[in-house]
Amino acid sequence: MSIHYNTDTSIPFLDLVTPHAELEQELTDVFLRALRSAAFIGGPMVENFETAFACFCETTYSIAASNGTEALRFAIMTCGVQPGDVVLTVPHTFIATAEAISQAGALPEFIDVDESTYNMSVEMLQQYLEERCTRSRSGKLLSLRSGRPVTAIVPVHLYGQMADMDSILELATKYGLTVIEDACQAHGAEYFSKNHNRWMKAGSMGRAAAFSFYPGKNLGACGEAGAVTTNDIGVAEKIRMLRDHGQAKKYYHEIEGCNGRIDAIQAGLLHAKLNHLARWNADRQDRAMEYNRLLANNCAIILPHEPSWSRAVYHLYVIRTKDRDGMMEHLKNSGIGTGIHYPVPLHMQKAYASLNYYTDDFPVAKSLASEIVSLPMFPQLTVDQQARVVKEIYNFTSKAQPERPEYEDNLVRAVGRVA
Template identity: 55%
Template sequence: MTPTPVPFLDLVTIHRELEDELVEAFRQSLRSAAFIGGAQVEGFEREFAEYCGSTHCVGVANGTDAVRFALMAAGVKPGEAVVTVAHTFIATCEAISQAGAATEFVDIDPRTYCMDPQALEAYLAGCRRDSATGRPLGQRTGQPITAVVPVHLYGQVADMDAILAIAAKYDLIVVEDACQAHGAEYHCADGTWKRAGTFGKAAAFSFYPGKNLGACGEAGAVTTEDPEVARTIRMLREHGQAQKYYHDLEGYNGRLDAVQAAFLRIKLRRLPGWTTQRREAACRYNDLLGGLPDVTTPYEGERSRAVYHLYVIRHPERDALADHLKAQGVFTGLHYPQPVHLQKCYVEWGYKEGSLPVTERAAREILSLPMFPGLKAEQQALVAAGIASWQQRAELSGVQ
């Protein structure tokens, strides 16, 4: 008997469970014609800020707008440079470019896949300095570096104590890319636990449908403690106007749709429970996979409470393993198979194979296993059995 396939992501079940509430929210929007701004957007902004532990939240159209507007409002200007990582979705770099800045890369921590503070420090220490300001100049572009964007990848917060200390040393703005880290927590040196979105000058979130908190379409938000940053983002998303038809700056059409805000308010109430389910599923995977040779399970340090947007293992024969699992009815993902610095669209930046060795090795070995709220223990057992059967077959065929 062929086992029931294990999907990589199941978005149908949770929406079926919420269908009545979501339909009612849409019905109310139709009856009130409240499609742009208004109570639903303001309510979500208030509730998501409270959830994150932030003072301000500004809803925007998508996660890419969130990163771009956060950078612009935080003070990044055209002709400057921003340091980030290449092990991320391209939107991180698109947003930097669209803000008018250049991108400079540093390598990642081989365990967390987030920005390596030691690599950041070494990179900045090796930069020439602007003779007038003393600011570090990008090693690739020669442009003054004014900001750093750590990416809280796969649902785990980067080492923010170290990154913030380095940023302070070099007078850099910190903008968090928290698009995969809704509710992820980090134990700070002062003994407090803080959630993603509360460390930098601003932080960007995506509510793409597959995120831990996902809309039924596109949506995003920026959190910040700075009222001026929040005010600027509100203008940027609204064609640069603080008052209708009076434009203080040239902005964009980057508003959060009111219907999506209504959906997000419904889902936000479930997010803590969904996070618990993800963490429990991660623990089950750890138990099932921990003894398998050549399988590296995700690292979660004592100072981290990850939310497991993705459960990413490493294996030296990743592609063959993924093909084997697919044949077994287990569907997987790759996040991400080619680092941003080696993408064709950025070939003129001049990065080559070997520029970021930790990032490049990770890209060859990572494999995202099925992970979503409601993932059953029996489904995870099938995933583990598929990996174990590959190991056995590989040993018999002399691959290892």
């Protein structure tokens, strides 16, 4: 009994060529409109995208920005966080999350992540607020670690799955904190809120939220771009000024801002792609379910966990395995691309050595960093390609499995190709 598959063609970790080829005419039309109107900064293409993206996220406002890091920085700066304040986030995320906090003048302090969802642990957040904070005479919540006021929480909707927002928002209300969502990987993800008794979109639950449109995201630009979503008109108006040199109108500067604008071509390209995002997200969800089915019998790996309150959009499909590096090398030699998101937790990064955390301060994040591997995931991924990925995972993990007669049967059932 043997498994057969054509291994001549490599399988990329991410395919950015095919979707752009499929939409070539739509995207080319955007460029031609910009050339013919010479509206390269601001104008109708930016405004139309902002309106459409706000509608998609079920928020009142969307303010496009030059990139996702700036979007998060703008959100933090306009939601009541003052220079020197502490903002809580997670160590298991891309560094842009902490950069945005630091560059807004605040201090990041970390909360470990949940063992099953890899998002901010509600239990660890509660423990931090109860045991690692005190109140000043004026009633301000102070971090015992730094002595600074704690004013905001930035949960990260990592890999396309939302954090447990009801629980985080309840703690935030109890302790007088503002919640700002890092939704940079979660375009279209949904959370069932018991407090609202309905499904709610990423970017619609905090006071503000930041999105990245880096090319590899579920909704990706052909370059750099980002956006903030909010239902707060004051936040929206201030961000519009911040991104445009603090101008309330041309040459009238209410505040000191910066150049954080999106260009019109990127906005137009994103608007064209937005019309396809729901379908692409559904395809990612289908691909994730297929991986779950194919890998269900492999006890050498841990599959992504999607709670009942979550509708993840699988920006990444991340598994855990003890011999991560060995598996990646095997898949590479088999022509299969993989990735690691992320190999070094932020509290262990040299860039944040000044925060004086110990390596073992966040054991879940530390453990994940050595075990996670991201498998190929994109809307155009085929079932046959997934079968080949899974075949090679089984081939690798079988070496570490104790010999047992049912192993080959599991492999056949998973891949479904028997000669």
